[in-house]
Structure formats: structure tokens, C-alpha cells
Amino acid sequence: MNCRHVVNSSSAYVDGELAGAEMLEIRRHLSNCRECSEEYEFVRVTKRAVARLRTVAPPEHLAASIVARLDEVSIPPFQRALNGLFRFTARKLSPVAAALAVSCVALAILTAGGQDRLLDERLDIVASAPLSVHVESASLQPQIPDTPITYSSSKPLVVADHAGGAFQLADMSIH
Amino acid sequence: MEFADTITEVARDGDRREFDTLVERYHKQAYNIAYRMAGNHADAEDLTQEAFIRAFRFFGQYRRELPFDSWLYKIMSNVFIDRLRRRPKANIRSLDAPVVTQEGEAQFDVADPCDGPEDVVLSREMDVRIQAALETLPEAFRITVIYADIEGLSYEEIADVTRTNIGTVRSRLHRGRRLLRDKLKKYADQLL
DSSP, rough: OOOOHHTHHHHHHHHHHHOOOHHHHHHHHHHHHHHHHHHHHHHHHHHHHHHTSSOOOTTTTTHHHHHHHHHHOOOOHHHHHHHHHHHHHHHHHHHHHHHHHHHHHHHHHHTTTHHHHHHHHHHHHHHOOOOOOOSSSSSGOOOOOSSSOOBBBBOOOOOOOOOOOOOOOOSBBBO | HHHHHHHHHHHHHHHHHHHHHHHHHHHHHHHHHHHHHSSSSSHHHHHHHHHHHHHHHHHGGGTTSSHHHHHHHHHHHHHHHHOOOOOSOOOOOOOSSSSEEEEEEOOOSSOOOSSSSHHHHHHHOOOOOOOHHHHOHHHHHHHIIIIIIIIIIOOOHHHHHTSSSSHHHHHHHHHHHHHHHHHHHGGHHHHO
């Protein structure tokens, strides 16, 4: 075990977060290496100093202020429904299954509602953007289709050109 | 429909009573951590309030078998980072400066009633220096050092609270303490 490894492990050693064998190796190294021993000592002292910082008391009104503000908190129906569902599934299912169930429902709600609106907005933005491509070579000129373009799935294909001339792929496909 | 509404109402009232009790029980330690993160009373108070309010919004998703303080710290870390992103420059004030509130001045707890006056003064000076040194750390390092050394959380717990892995916690802690060591080296004899 070299000094670099010991120095890098000094914090974990002080915190007792190393496996037994490594702890023993470092302890052995420290007893024979003055430089590493000094490094370890200062890490230990620094940790102790931070741990000894005094506890700062809050203003006396803090708890009452928080409780008063809670009265003004309105939880949206969507969030309330998720919270209720989580509470129900947590009682009936394992934590992992409960989290999965809630995620699925949240995803389903998002897909059915908000996600559609987001997608519509993005379709509008991209559909209204000029179709042009910045290219160096004439042989790579873009082919502009004669037939009307419709956007449907989410595959990236359309290239939108902005002032900087950079390529930007939108989540679209052309049929 | 009315029955369903009544059930929802009862559950909400139950949650609210339970949450009020948790506010009463945990607001002091949350404030202490918030103060060490933010470095001043005004921001610590805002941070504590915001963390509790955000926790209340998601209280239905709090798993009762886990410690509430760890869950609250997870939220508080997010609130702290969000705030720093919105306001890059921290508002730093002296620890000794009294803060006037509507209820009077906010004061420190006395560290140890057995300390003599000289010890208290020395401790307060070092307290200010250590807090100032903490505030120079990048926020991810600062949060990690505070959770490890003030709250005494394990690397695994810190990884959970800060949504990272144990290797990152270990690295942040090591680098954070080295930076602290550099800042505090000249006071080494007073730290012993």
C-alpha cells in the first residue's frame, strides 16, 4: 500500500467506512509513515472541529410559521391522487412494487394528458420553422419533397436551421 | 361521492396532524443543518420553511418505515441547490451579528454549560472560522461534510440523501475536508 492510496483513504479511514483488511493495512502504514500520519491527524482534527460546531437555535416562531404556512398550501388534485395511491399501495404491496405502481399510473396520466399538449406545442413549433440545411458541398443539398409533409411519430429526422447555422434534430418523422 | 370526499378529508386531516407533530419534533435540527449550509439566519429560515412545505406536498409518498429526518434532508438538499442556482452569490453574514426578527433576536444555543467564559469565546471564534471555511466549499462538498460530520450520517445514508453513490460521497468528503484543512491549517493548534 503506497502513500497516495493511504492519503486518499484517510477520510474513509477516519469515518470507519473501510473494510476490515484495508483498515488494518492503513493502520500499519500510518504507524510507519510520518507524512501520512500527519495527514490522517489533520483529517481527524478537521472532522472533529466541524462536529463540534455549536447547534444553532432557530427563532422561536419558526415552528409556528411553518405550520401557519401549511394552511396555505394547496395540493393539486393530481398530486393528491398520487399521494393517496402511494399510501394505498404502500400498505398493500412491497415498497418497490408500490413505487412501480405509482410510476406507471403517473406515466399513464402524463401520457394521456399533459404529454399530448407538450407534443402538440412542439409540433407547432417545428412545423412553423423554416426547413433549410447549412451544408458545404453542393452534392449534399437537401431534397425537399413535393408531396405534403405530415408529422406523426417521435423519431428524430427534421432538421431545423437557426441563425447559427447549426443542425438541430427535432423529435419528428416525415411520411 | 360524498363518502369518498369524507374519506379523503379524514386522511388529509390525519396527515396534517402527523405532519404538524413532525414539524415540532424536527424543525430545530433541520434549522441547524440549514444554517450550516446557508451561513446566515435569514436564508436558513427560508430554507427550513421551504423544505418542510415541499415535504408536506409530497407527504403522502413518505414511507413511514424510513427516518423522517433523512427524507427531509433529501428535500432540503434539493431546495438548497435549487436556490443556489437561482441566486449564485450567497448572502454571507457574520455569525456574531444579531438577527432582529418580529419575535426578537435569534440567538445561539450555549455549546456547553460547563465551559468557562474563555472556552466559550474561543469556541465562538473558531465556530465563525469553521463556518466561514465551510462556506468556501463547493456546495456539493459542503453538504456532504455537513451530513457526515454534523449529522453523523453514514456514506450510504449521505449517498441516499444526496442522490449519488458511495464512491462520489467518499470523494466529495475527502476533497471537502482537504479544502477545509487548507483553510484551517493556521489554526491547527486551536483545533486540537
